[in-house]
Amino acid sequence: MKVISRALSLILIAGLISSCNYTRLKESADTVQNFGEVNPEEKATMMNYKFISSKIFEAKCTSCHGSSGNVNLESYDSVKASLSKIQNTVFVEQTMPKRGSLTSEEKRLLWNWIKIGAPLDSAAPPPEEEPLIATYDSIRSHIIEPKCITCHNPAGTGNKVGLDRESLLNSPLELVLPGNADESGLIIALERKDDKRMPPAKEGYSALKPEVIQVIREWIMNGAN
Numbered sequence: 001m002k003v004i005s006r007a008l009s010l011i012l013i014a015g016l017i018s019s020c021n022y023t024r025l026k027e028s029a030d031t032v033q034n035f036g037e038v039n040p041e042e043k044a045t046m047m048n049y050k051f052i053s054s055k056i057f058e059a060k061c062t063s064c065h066g067s068s069g070n071v072n073l074e075s076y077d078s079v080k081a082s083l084s085k086i087q088n089t090v091f092v093e094q095t096m097p098k099r100g101s102l103t104s105e106e107k108r109l110l111w112n113w114i115k116i117g118a119p120l121d122s123a124a125p126p127p128e129e130e131p132l133i134a135t136y137d138s139i140r141s142h143i144i145e146p147k148c149i150t151c152h153n154p155a156g157t158g159n160k161v162g163l164d165r166e167s168l169l170n171s172p173l174e175l176v177l178p179g180n181a182d183e184s185g186l187i188i189a190l191e192r193k194d195d196k197r198m199p200p201a202k203e204g205y206s207a208l209k210p211e212v213i214q215v216i217r218e219w220i221m222n223g224a225n
């Protein structure tokens with residue numbers, strides 16, 4: 001009886017120790033994830049093998065992990081093949097680099113690179129958004145389409161007021177008077193402070209920013225082309 005209960009408590013203790021160990025490992029992996037994300041620019045310039053290798057593998061590993069050792073970290077293919085071991089020794093067990101360390105910045109880069117699948121090349125940078133400029137096309141795509149078209153279309157509440165260039169120039173409401181922004185109905189509608197302001201406050205829209213209206217003014221002053 002005594003023997004059995006002693007055996008049982010040994011098993012229990014062993015179980016406790018290994019589950020503690022497991023939590024500790026998991027926690028350290030979680031902590032590392034808090035090194036932070038990479039921003040889009042870093043993604044475009046640093047998340048590739050060449051950069052990571054020059055910063056980390058060549059700088060901190062290949063003195064020991066050259067082609068002669070059991071884990072070779074000198075080429076993309078061999079790094080790829082050892083990825084889970086690298087992740088484990090650097091982030092979980094934290095035994096590598098032996099006799100050295102990675103800065104938190106280096107860990108952040110390596111962690112993020114592995115997280116997205118350790119790509120050979122960086123993903124293409126996101127297309128830069130074109131800024132608003134004083135042409136009708138630019139004003140249409142930046143302002144009219146996202147903020148006005150829901151109402152100013154043939155089936156919308158603002159259907160009597162067309163906001164295409166021809167309609168603006170030919171409107172009996174004198175919405176656009178080339179060379180005269182102050183008296184153009186469009187500018188008046190955007191700048192007024194009462195409940196007739198466009199886009200309408202009562203529908204939950206906020207006023208266009210002064211610098212945006214300034215570009216529309218510029219477009220009108222330049223002849224509304």
Ligand code: HEC
Pocket residue numbers: 056057060061062063064065071073082085086089090096097098099100102
């Ligand atoms: C000073 C020498 C040295 C440096 C620098 C070094 N390592 Fe190691 N590494 C070793 C030795 C020795 C072993 C094998 C014995 C051991 O695990 O201690 C090893 C083992 C490994 C293993 C295999 C572990 C396994 O489970 O088989 C990996 C993966 C590894 N290192 C990754 C790295 C990475 C990544 C770096 C750089 C950030 C690095 N090492 C830097 C000496 C080094």
Ligand code: HEC
Pocket residue numbers: 143144147148149150151152157158159160161163173175185186189198199200203205208
């Ligand atoms: C929620 C619907 C709605 C949105 C969004 C909206 N409008 Fe209007 N707009 C109207 C309505 C309704 C009228 C009045 C039409 C009428 O009188 O028949 C109007 C009238 C106008 C007029 C004529 C003003 C006048 O003096 O009579 C202009 C110019 C105008 N809108 C421009 C815009 C612009 C530019 C935007 C986007 C920045 C915009 N609107 C967004 C509903 C909207």
